[in-house]
Amino acid sequence: MGLSEAAEPADLQIRGLSKAFGRFAALSDVALLAGAREFVALLGPSGAGKTTFLRVLAGLERPDAGEVVFQGEDFLGVPARRRRVGVVFQSYALFRHMTVGENIAFGLAVKPRSRRPPAQAIRARVAELLALVRLEGIERRYPAQLSGGQRQRVALARALAIEPRMLLLDEPFGALDSQVRRELRRWLREAHDAAGVTTVFVTHDQEEALDLADRVAILKDGRIVQSGAPQAIYEAPASAFVYEFLGPFCRVKGEAAGGRLSAAGWTSPAPAGAPAGPVEVYFRPDEVELGGEGAPGLQALVRGARWLGTDVRLDCEIMGAPAELRRPAATLPPEVTPGARIRVRPLRPMAYAASGS
Numbered sequence: 001m002g003l004s005e006a007a008e009p010a011d012l013q014i015r016g017l018s019k020a021f022g023r024f025a026a027l028s029d030v031a032l033l034a035g036a037r038e039f040v041a042l043l044g045p046s047g048a049g050k051t052t053f054l055r056v057l058a059g060l061e062r063p064d065a066g067e068v069v070f071q072g073e074d075f076l077g078v079p080a081r082r083r084r085v086g087v088v089f090q091s092y093a094l095f096r097h098m099t100v101g102e103n104i105a106f107g108l109a110v111k112p113r114s115r116r117p118p119a120q121a122i123r124a125r126v127a128e129l130l131a132l133v134r135l136e137g138i139e140r141r142y143p144a145q146l147s148g149g150q151r152q153r154v155a156l157a158r159a160l161a162i163e164p165r166m167l168l169l170d171e172p173f174g175a176l177d178s179q180v181r182r183e184l185r186r187w188l189r190e191a192h193d194a195a196g197v198t199t200v201f202v203t204h205d206q207e208e209a210l211d212l213a214d215r216v217a218i219l220k221d222g223r224i225v226q227s228g229a230p231q232a233i234y235e236a237p238a239s240a241f242v243y244e245f246l247g248p249f250c251r252v253k254g255e256a257a258g259g260r261l262s263a264a265g266w267t268s269p270a271p272a273g274a275p276a277g278p279v280e281v282y283f284r285p286d287e288v289e290l291g292g293e294g295a296p297g298l299q300a301l302v303r304g305a306r307w308l309g310t311d312v313r314l315d316c317e318i319m320g321a322p323a324e325l326r327r328p329a330a331t332l333p334p335e336v337t338p339g340a341r342i343r344v345r346p347l348r349p350m351a352y353a354a355s356g357s
Contacts, residue, residue, distance in 0.1 A: 011036035011198055012166075017066030019052055026052040027063065028222040034215055039192050039199045041209035041230075044219035045245070050202040053219070054168050057200060058085050070198075071165065086159030086167045086197075090174040093155065094143040100154050101126050101139030107162040129157040132194055134187065149180045156188070160195055167192070167199040173208070185211055206246050210234060218242055236272075240352040243282050250288075250323045252298060254281040256351050264319050266298045266345070274351040283346035286326040290342055292335045297343030304338050318344055 010033040017030040027049045034040050042050045055061040057068065059080025068075040075083065094103050102109075104126045108117055117125070130136050133153040143151055152172055159167060172188075173181040189212050192199045203209050209216050210230040217227040226238040237243035254263035256274045261267065263281055291297060300323070304315040312332055314325040325344065336342055 010034060011038070011071055012040075013067075013069040015067050017053070017056065017063050017068065019049075019056065019061060019063045025222050027056070027066075030066070030219075030222070030224055032217055032224060032227060034198065037196055037198055038214045039189065039201065039212060040215045040217065041213035042200065042202045042217050042219060043204065043206060043209040043245075045204060047221075048219040049222040050204075050219055051170055052222075054087075054170050054200060054202050057166065058087050058168055059083055084162060084165045086162060086164035088152070088155045088159050088167070088169045088172045090171040094151060094158070096143050098142075099139060100130075100135070100141050100143070100146070103143070103154060104129055104139075104158045104161050106158060125161060126157075129160055132160070132191055133157045147180075148176050149184055152176065152184065153187075156191060160191075160197075164197055167195070167197045169199065169201045171202055171204070173203075173205075181205075181208065188212065210246070218245065235348075237350065240280060240282065243350060243352070248285050248324070248326070250283050250285055250318060250325070250346075252281050252319050252321065253354065254279050254351065261349060261351055264299060266296065268346065268349055271350050275353045278354040279351040280354050281346070282350045282352065283348065285324055287347045288325055288327070289345040289347060290325070290327070290333055290336050291345070292333070293341055293343060295343040295345070297345035300342050300344045302336060302338050302340045302342060316342075316344070 012032070012034040014030060014032045017027050018025070019027040030049075030053065042053055044050050052061060056063050057075070059078075063076070095106065098106070105122045108122050108125065126139060130139060133156060135150060135153055135157070138146070138150070143154070146154065156172070173184060176184070185208060201209070201212065213230055215227065216230050216233055217224050218233070219225070220241055226233055226242050233242065234246055237246060243249060252263050254261055256270050256276050256279045259270050261270045261274065261279070261281060289297070298318050301317045302314055303317060306313045306315070307329060310329055311326060312329040314327075314336065316323050316325055
């Protein structure tokens, strides 16, 4: 679904947005609605059009067609310098010859004299933002003296210094290791809430998008294929592509008929909207019930087991196809051991039309 529902009235309204570079269509008829001060995540694989979308909002690219209305204003008709958009890139883009304080103050210091705040007000704003990003007392340091996570916080503080109407984040954690990314997630959400701005966040990290956003828009080949609340999308992916993109999955061939799903002797009520006929049955590797050969479910062979702390990963073959199942080690039935033939019952299966059907 290209156009998602949003709180009324929608603060950000995008319709028919298209942009091509030569024969390559980076964006094709994109539509999206978002409410005031929402945190919107643009999620998709490389080349899906996420950064082009962001650059259009920032005024760095002019679309070939479409409209963007923000807070009742034709946003495309506003010059980039007057849009009051704060942008944070993956590369931080801090001025290396400037201190942290000077970097944050830059957007205020270069304003025309008639609109430039007094020096004392700029210093107060810098101190306020350093407190917001939890970096008090480092205004005299230089970027080279900071960690990657600290530099990214300074970049965000600089973007917020001009009191933007919209904040655009282009894979801001992409250059950081996974542990730092996780630590910065909640901080970023708290900073967004405190700043009270509409935020558009580009990422290819599904977990990041689902954890942070009020609304997720999934792009594929320049089109939004589904958008909505994170939990709603996770629980009801509109297509096999969305299901696969949102995290680990298992897939088997099956049949849908008469409101039932079936595969190799296993049957289950068909989910809403399941097409009739040959289908691909999807389920999450941690949303299963395991049992011995006499239990209901799909036939599986346990090839091996790996313990990761309190969890166990089971390398299996389900109906001849490789699959990795996950579950807490404490709940693993005793009969589920390497070499055992077991039954796997999906607890929340989804079904999509089989390829070529």
